[in-house]
Amino acid sequence: MKQDRPAAAPRWLARPYKYIRLDWDPEFSLLRSRTCVKPIQCYSLAALSELNQVFHDVSSNPGEVKHYVMTSDVTGVFNFGGDLSLFVLLIRARDVESLKLYGRRCVDLVWWLETASQRGLHTTVLVQGDTLGGGLECVMPFHKVIFERSAQAGFPEVLFNLFPGMGGWNFTIRKAGFAVANEMILSGRLYTADQLYRRSLVDLVVEDGEGEAAIDQVVRAVHPRLRGTLAALQARRFASPVTYESLLAIVDQWTETAMRLTDRDLRLMERLARAQVRKAGGADEGAVEEIKRMELDTAWGELRSGDTAWGEERTGITEWGGLNH
Amino acid sequence: MLPFFADLVVRTDETRREFETNPVVLDAVARGMSVERYRKLLLELYHVVWHFNPVCAAAASRMPDSHRQIRYFLYDHMQEESGHEEWVMNDLGAVGVTPDVARAYQPSVQMLALNGYNYWAADRRHPCTALGMMYALEVIASVYGGPFTAAIKESLLLEEERGISFISSHATMDAEHMAELRVVLNTVHDDEARDAVTESAIVNFHHFTRVFEAV
Numbered sequence: 001m002k003q004d005r006p007a008a009a010p011r012w013l014a015r016p017y018k019y020i021r022l023d024w025d026p027e028f029s030l031l032r033s034r035t036c037v038k039p040i041q042c043y044s045l046a047a048l049s050e051l052n053q054v055f056h057d058v059s060s061n062p063g064e065v066k067h068y069v070m071t072s073d074v075t076g077v078f079n080f081g082g083d084l085s086l087f088v089l090l091i092r093a094r095d096v097e098s099l100k101l102y103g104r105r106c107v108d109l110v111w112w113l114e115t116a117s118q119r120g121l122h123t124t125v126l127v128q129g130d131t132l133g134g135g136l137e138c139v140m141p142f143h144k145v146i147f148e149r150s151a152q153a154g155f156p157e158v159l160f161n162l163f164p165g166m167g168g169w170n171f172t173i174r175k176a177g178f179a180v181a182n183e184m185i186l187s188g189r190l191y192t193a194d195q196l197y198r199r200s201l202v203d204l205v206v207e208d209g210e211g212e213a214a215i216d217q218v219v220r221a222v223h224p225r226l227r228g229t230l231a232a233l234q235a236r237r238f239a240s241p242v243t244y245e246s247l248l249a250i251v252d253q254w255t256e257t258a259m260r261l262t263d264r265d266l267r268l269m270e271r272l273a274r275a276q277v278r279k280a281g282g283a284d285e286g287a288v289e290e291i292k293r294m295e296l297d298t299a300w301g302e303l304r305s306g307d308t309a310w311g312e313e314r315t316g317i318t319e320w321g322g323l324n325h
Numbered sequence: 326m327l328p329f330f331a332d333l334v335v336r337t338d339e340t341r342r343e344f345e346t347n348p349v350v351l352d353a354v355a356r357g358m359s360v361e362r363y364r365k366l367l368l369e370l371y372h373v374v375w376h377f378n379p380v381c382a383a384a385a386s387r388m389p390d391s392h393r394q395i396r397y398f399l400y401d402h403m404q405e406e407s408g409h410e411e412w413v414m415n416d417l418g419a420v421g422v423t424p425d426v427a428r429a430y431q432p433s434v435q436m437l438a439l440n441g442y443n444y445w446a447a448d449r450r451h452p453c454t455a456l457g458m459m460y461a462l463e464v465i466a467s468v469y470g471g472p473f474t475a476a477i478k479e480s481l482l483l484e485e486e487r488g489i490s491f492i493s494s495h496a497t498m499d500a501e502h503m504a505e506l507r508v509v510l511n512t513v514h515d516d517e518a519r520d521a522v523t524e525s526a527i528v529n530f531h532h533f534t535r536v537f538e539a540v
Contacts, residue, residue: 039346045338085345089468090334093503098331270471 010064012057019047020054021073028223029066031058036073042080043134048105055112059119066226067219068116070142071126071211078127078151079135082106084269091258091266099258103251106134106166111244113141114167117233122226124218126211127151127193127202137164140171143233144218146204147193148211154190160268161261165254170242176200329519330507333460336523340530341464349538354472357480358540360420363488366540367417370491372432373462374410376440378403384447384455392518395453398509402459402502412491419488420481435539439532446525453518456510457525463503465533470496 006026013022013031023032033054037047058065072078083102090099116123125142131153139145139153147153155164163169163185172181176199184191184199196202206214222229261269327335344350352358358366381399388396417427432440446454474493477483486493513519 039342039351044342045335046342085468086334086338089464089503092467093330093507095330095334095507097328098334101327101331267471 007064010057010061012061015053015057017050017054019044020050022054025067028219029064030069030219031065031067032069032071034071034073035079040080040083041072041074041077042083043106043109043138044083045086045102045105048102048109051109052105052112055109058121059112063120065121067223068121068123069126069215069219070123071215072128074129076129078129078131078153079138080130081133081135081137084272087258088266088269091261094259096255096259100252100255103165103255104248106137107244107247107251110138110141110167110171111247113138114171114237114242116141117143117230117237120230122219122222122229122233124215126215127153128208128211132190133157133164133168134166137166137168137171140175140201141167143229144204144222145202146206146211146214146218147196147202148208149193149205150208151193152190153193153196154188155185156188156190156272158186158188160265160272162258162265163254165251165257167242167247167250169250170246172201174240174242328511329513329522330510332519333510333523333526337460337526337530340527344465344530344534344537345469347534347538349540350469350534353537354469354476357476357478360481362540363477363481364417364420364422366537367413367420367491368422368427368430369432369436369536369540371410371413371417371427371430372436372440374406374413374491376443377406377458377462380440380443380447380458381406381455383444384452387447387452389452391515392453392513394512395456395509398505399455405502409491409495412494416488416491419483433536433539435532435535439529439536442528442532443525446521446528450524451518451521453513454521454525456506456513457522457527458529459502459506460510460522460526461529461533463506465530466492466495467503 007029008026009024010031013024019035019037021034021036023034024030025032031054033051035041035047035051037044058068086102087099090102113123122144123142124144124146125139126146126148127139128148129151131139131151133155136153136155155168157163168185169181172184176184180199180201191199193202193205197205204214204218357363381403385396385399385403388399414424414427418424443454443458446458470492474489474496477489477492481488483489510522513522
């Protein structure tokens with residue numbers, strides 16, 4: 001299996017990070033990043049800066065890294081997406097420029113992942129917990145998306161009158177088609193790993209605790225045919241292109257929409273932010289449970305049937321018994 | 326070049342999040358607090374409000390003519406904030422603290438450090454530091470004030486605005502203030518003033534977190 005001499009760890013790996021832990025596997029020239037953003041596992045400005053720094057270092061040293069793997073160090077959470085308290089701050093300050101800047105930094109992140117094959121990199125992500133909004137948008141450009149079975153994901157933005165603005169539409173359409181993108185983005189509902197697999201948004205679902213082995217399996221399978229795989233993935237981008245310009249146009253529209261959010265919308269966003277903080281504070285329930293409540297509040301009638309267009313049980317249904325307490 | 330407000334958000338992002346990270350703050354936002362601790366918090370807050378305008382006045386009196394727009398902004402803001410200490414008094418009354426007890430309360434060393442820094446900074450560091458104080462306090466009120474008052478209301482079973490009017494109204498009002506503050510901050514172009522504002526915001530976040538911890 002091993003074809004090349006083990007690669008020495010790049011020097012830039014020693015750069016200190018607060019919210020990312022980097023590991024190096026010399027056998028496959030594999031860079032692994034584990035994120036642990038405090039207090040909430042989300043894309044804060046500081047976390048975005050650190051990730052962009054890592055990506056910049058990788059791009060500045062072409063050929064050093066051949067595989068990039070991302071996981072989360074936070075039990076039960078992959079990523080909650082955007083920094084909701086920052087959104088509330090900027091929207092209340094009516095600061096379009098800063099919100100646009102934040103959105104563009106997120107776009108730069110997904111764009112780097114989207115163009116990773118051009119840089120000679122194969123990318124794999126393992127999701128072992130909840131991933132919402134921007135967290136899911138960041139997952140989709142990865143070449144291989146692995147979910148552990150208990151992981152859940154969705155785009156809840158519509159619940160507070162927003163939409164996923166950092167690649168959600170582009171990547172969902174490319175991977176799963178218009179109908180799925182419409183359903184996921186316009187419903188705001190959460191999906192299990194299996195439901196996402198059936199919609200082609202996830203490549204591999206493994207049992208809880210088997211994610212690490214799955215990463216190993218993927219890397220070992222890709223490595224001997226890395227050049228061919230990357231060439232094919234580049235060709236795939238021509239076949240079904242996502243352009244930087246369209247990502248920027250969408251994020252600009254996202255910013256304008258965010259600026260028009262009402263007090264009620266912001267209160268819902270705060271409610272979700274508060275739930276995220278609650279989970280970070282050690283509570284069992286967090287943002288996912290809050291989204292289920294919000295879904296329940298806004299669409300009780302529709303949800304009571306429990307049916308979806310795919311004839312599936314709604315993700316939240318099994319948890320709703322808890323709401324009666 | 327970034328507009329200064331955006332630059333300030335980026336440069337103080339970590340300190341703002343350190344406020345969020347603090348376990349005492351997390352717990353208070355998630356679960357509220359006991360009535361004893363809430364009384365103490367209001368007693369401490371009284372001193373923030375009571376000294377807010379004098380700090381702004383000190384800053385305005387030292388403001389160079391090159392920053393006259395900030396001096397006028399401070400005048401308007403002082404007008405707006407005048408008398409708000411009475412709102413805190415009313416909330417204290419609702420949770421069983423008489424005005425005499427409130428006025429006799431000796432603020433914590435953390436609160437003395439917060440107010441002491443703000444007077445010193447306006448006097449000796451740079452008069453624009455008052456804007457850093459405002460930024461930190463208004464971020465805390467407009468972003469965290471809402472969830473915090475909801476948690477307090479739930480945990481202490483308070484009805485309507487009784488006992489929470491100061492924090493609750495500032496959560497809404499400071500959103501408006503924040504928009505005004507952004508406009509005036511974007512008129513600050515010199516590095517000396519920008520650095521002073523940033524330092525002041527960081528120090529205010531830091532001391533306010535310590536005040537919260539000590540309650």
